[in-house]
Amino acid sequence: MAEATRGERVPTVIADDLHIVYRVNGARSGKGSATAALSRILKRGEDRGVRKVHAVRGVSFVAYRGEAIGLIGSNGSGKSTLLRAIAGLLPAESGRVYTDGQPSLLGVNAALMNDLTGERNVILGGLAMGMSREQIKERYQEIVDFSGINEKGDFITLPMRTYSSGMAARLRFSIAAAKDHDVLMIDEALATGDRKFQKRSEARIRELRKEAGTVFLVSHNNKSIRDTCDRVLWLERGELRMDGPTDEVLKEYEKFVGK
């Protein structure tokens, strides 16, 4: 019965033998002294003081419209890097990513400023994600209500540095989730806030999933992967170790982690 739809599967993201390499300055030798730095510069060779980190090694896959794809793997296996490369935020060393429309990473942390009020941060974050002033004005109340910041008094007009870490995380998630996306990528976003807020954000993510064409979810929580995803990519040391239906991959992964 699935045959009919299978024939019309429309790809939204294609990764073709993707390699990502980070270059880190000043991390070559263990000694951080000035003389060590000088001798590094005097040493000839191509890699003076620059260390390369090969974070993603030759990953290829095709994602289709309507899929929710989980990304799993141990810490430092290249999951977040892969997401950023799909979003076009990290340039590829070699290989290519093709996408339908502009994929967006769910997150605005970097655009917000702790010294500004929550109110101004909502506007700044919205603008940074590419929303128009009118769209932000329209959604402003919705964002504030969703974050629940004002439940304990008028906190939205205070600088963000006065917020507790949970409150700040809630506001960040609320701003990020206010926009509709074609290809949506979520990086461990489910784990913010208290229990009540977690439920609310899970519901919001399900809503976003319905509107979005394709969803990528990075998480260490196998339960939330099982709940939301129907396909899983397993990355290990930057290589794609397995790609298949959620149950099969998770079973292998749990076996791998368990030993």
Place this chain on the structure above:
Amino acid sequence: MSETTHDGTVATTRPVSPDDGLTAAQLADKYGLSVSGARPSLVEYVRQLWDRRHFILAFSRAKLTAQYSQAKLGQLWQVATPLLNAAVYFFIFGLLLGARRGIPHDIYVPFLVTGVFVFTFTQSSVLAGVRAISGNLGLVRALHFPRASLPVSFALQQLQQLLFSMIVLVVIMIGFGSYPRLAWLLVVPALLLQFVFNTGLALIFARMGSKTPDLAQLMPFVMRTWMYASGVMFSIPAMLADKDVPGWLTDILQWNPAAIYMDLIRFALIDGYGSSYLPPHVWAFALGWAVLAGVVGFVYFWKAEERYGRG
């Protein structure tokens, strides 16, 4: 269109479809997918940047506000900082070193303060530009926007900072007997040209700084050298008058962009600072520098658009 899958086929993890056997590029082409993170054309880039104008403005204002939000006096520092700066320069160069040679006594303070404020505008635009990408990697790696937004936004922040300084400047002008007159309007085109010039420089240094973060340590020295060579606290022609130097050398020193913009704004604001202090073709040079830096800076920055954000 699908003739390969029938009821009889065994369902495998990889279903057979007419797309099998296509390379990634062919598949992308068939469904109209585009390369993620590719550099847009120059025209498209300008359009994207224009679409982000509200973000650019909001970001620059947010940075400006955040700067003094922890201080007790708050935004009052926007005005107090340039005033203290000018006081220090006056003490050292006006009183201790006597650099006021060749400038009438009553206009030296306005001359100096204008010079300091106008040069600071260029200086801080360049210094902010160097760190525009390398200091905001988190932002660059998290969100999608034309990267030129950052250097442009920082230059805009400095322009707003200068407008605060202008309040101080107007008070000093009136205090030293230069009263508002029609010529003051010349400040507007002069500042606009300087803003374009500064933005161009900020774009150039943002790209260089993203590749070589070490520039952030080096540039303060370069900028200070430039400041002392541009006649911020002395008049270039008056200093060179009794030295045995050809006239064209004086002209060349005065044609340097920093000196040009300082002289134009002094000429516009200070009553006793007439056109005899200005080098020939001053407006042509002001326009030329702005267009040159603006165009070269923008194209140079755009050329590396897809590479910003790599470590």
